[in-house]
Amino acid sequence: MELSGRAALVTGAAKRVGRAIALALAGRGADVVLHYRSSASEARVTAEAVERLGRRAVTIHADLARPEQVEALADGAVQAFGTIDVLVNSAALFYRTPLEKLTGEEWEQFLRVNLTGPFLLARRLGLLMKRRGEGKIVNVADIAGMRPWAEFLPYCVSKGALITLTQGLAKALAPEVQVNAVAPGSVLLPEEYGEKEREAIVRATPLKRIGDPSDVAQTVLFLVEGPDFITGQVVVVDGGRSLA
Ligand SMILES: NC(=O)c1ccc[n+]([C@@H]2O[C@H](COP(=O)([O-])OP(=O)(O)OC[C@H]3O[C@@H](n4cnc5c(N)ncnc54)[C@H](OP(=O)(O)O)[C@@H]3O)[C@@H](O)[C@H]2O)c1
Numbered sequence: 001m002e003l004s005g006r007a008a009l010v011t012g013a014a015k016r017v018g019r020a021i022a023l024a025l026a027g028r029g030a031d032v033v034l035h036y037r038s039s040a041s042e043a044r045v046t047a048e049a050v051e052r053l054g055r056r057a058v059t060i061h062a063d064l065a066r067p068e069q070v071e072a073l074a075d076g077a078v079q080a081f082g083t084i085d086v087l088v089n090s091a092a093l094f095y096r097t098p099l100e101k102l103t104g105e106e107w108e109q110f111l112r113v114n115l116t117g118p119f120l121l122a123r124r125l126g127l128l129m130k131r132r133g134e135g136k137i138v139n140v141a142d143i144a145g146m147r148p149w150a151e152f153l154p155y156c157v158s159k160g161a162l163i164t165l166t167q168g169l170a171k172a173l174a175p176e177v178q179v180n181a182v183a184p185g186s187v188l189l190p191e192e193y194g195e196k197e198r199e200a201i202v203r204a205t206p207l208k209r210i211g212d213p214s215d216v217a218q219t220v221l222f223l224v225e226g227p228d229f230i231t232g233q234v235v236v237v238d239g240g241r242s243l244a
Pocket residue numbers: 012013014015016017018035036037038039040062063064065089090091092093094113140141142143183184185186187188189190
């Protein structure tokens with residue numbers, strides 16, 4: 001897909017990886033709807049960065065755990081630029097949940113934010129894309145969706161299911177819409193991680209570095225702009241860590 005003059009919605013776009021994806025899409029000519037939940041001022045700063053690239057930006061708030069807010073986000077995004085050609089589901093809930101302490105409410109919340117929210121957006125916008133005859137959806141998963149970590153079970157299950165959702169939607173929205181996933185390894189550590197955690201990850205990574213948000217953003221661009229004959233795939237972007 002040629003991105004110039006297209007409209008994209010990126011969730012969790014105020015900062016970190018979502019911001020890098022939004023700016024990469026804008027850099028290729030797309031107008032961008034920037035979704036955020038709590039990071040309103042960062043979303044505004046990202047919108048200004050999109051505008052400096054010569055593209056239009058709109059920020060929309062939504063809690064992805066609330067289906068009515070997700071539907072309103074989809075409606076608002078379509079209204080903003082008349083259509084949405086590209087959806088990138090990047091927002092996610094991520095924190096450690098040891099089995100003994102994990103509550104049922106936490107379990108549900110991970111699935112609501114990381115799976116049901118992306119599903120509702122992809123269904124609503126994907127069906128509109130299908131009707132229009134083209135569109136691209138990219139879900140940001142995680143290598144932990146394929147090789148789960150014991151201390152992050154609901155996160156890993158949500159990402160594993162997001163991969164299955166990607167494969168199922170690729171069939172359900174074919175042939176008009178291509179649906180793919182990116183599965184990053186560590187590209188931007190949570191702010192509370194220290195040097196010890198960083199070193200352990202680098203040791204376990206054949207390419208001997210943490211990734212960069214641009215590694216994910218470049219992969220999203222490939223899946224959006226590259227061959228239309230790719231659908232239902234998961235591109236692992238982890239410096240080889242999942243091979244170890
Ligand atoms: N960072 C990594 O190394 C890494 C590795 C593997 C996979 N990933 C995946 O890549 C994506 C982006 O990573 P990241 O590190 O940039 O993510 P992040 O900083 O952990 O979260 C991204 C955004 O998700 C939004 N979010 C959280 N709960 C929400 C809710 N209930 N409703 C709506 N939005 C909500 C937050 O928006 P607000 O700030 O506006 O509240 C947050 O800024 C995620 O899907 C993540 O799982 C990241």
